[in-house]
Amino acid sequence: MKEKRGQLIVVGIGPGAMDKMTFEAYRAMEECDVIAGYHVYVDLVRDSFPDKKFVTTTMRRETERCVQALEEAASGQKVAFICSGDAGVYGLAGLIWEVAQDYPDVEIDVIPGVTAALSGAA
Template sequence: MGKLYVVGIGPGGLEYMTIKAVRAIEESDIIVGYIKYLDMISELIKDKQVFSTGMRGEVERCKKAIELSKDNTVSIISTGDAGVYGMAGLILELSKDEDIEIIPGVTASLAAASIVGAPLMHDNCAISLSDLMTPYELIKKRVELAASGDFVISIYNPKSKGRPFYLKECIDIIGKYRSGNTPIAIVKNALRAGEKIIITDIDNFSDREVDMMSIVIVGNNSSYVDKGRFITPRGYGR
């Protein structure tokens, strides 16, 4: 019987992969993934058999990985963490009696947070603005509830050509519950080539530089910027 690893490769730089993730890929006979993500680990898989699909080929990839794992050791990869908007959930939904191991990775909000300071030090949540599988009205409800609960909010999939206004509308919703100087970090290509950082606030927010390779972190009512670092205090006595 084979083995199926569901691997989070982190933000894309090999130095940010876990040792376990590297070992699983090295052990695997076959690597399955979205073609652009496979390019990120090309050095590790140059001698491997590869099965790839384009964007929105998630179901096809997962079914193929499960099929191949019956007689082979297989890794199916996701950027970030496989259990955060990755392949882990779909693999488990489709699986039967396969030997599956999920290997965590550094998700986008953690990668971005490490660059800009310590914005996630208190209670926080992640919300995706992609409406491919979640109705936009439900997304907005989640944003409003998170904002009213004073959570730091990491926004995944913040802006695409098909939904150019969602991010600005959601920042406006958050602004009903936060002061105008609440910090916002926009991080594009966190911890990989082409990295770009913008630290702004609710009053001065612009989505002009935001795309699907970006993560947006909105602080809570205690968050602040000091010496260019975005900080959300935990409340330790000083």
């Protein structure tokens, strides 16, 4: 079996505050080489990870964002692809899996996050 070259971790960062993020999500960003995502979400975490490479796109560039993140991972980088809330609920986990079919050497993992709607009740 061929060994995977890079890793992309889809990370749900929760409702937007660092203290509402799961420990697993924080650790994934801490251990990665690259943080990729929508520029607004990346700006929420940028100051906490100043030594990381950041890859961002604007709204309505979701497929391009996924391709850029997968390209980084395919080059051997460990990439945290961040989404607000939970990446599977109105996030891009599904699109990453679709686009990743063109990147069979990239290992994909998903870390769940706290859905913003659920955090509101607290």
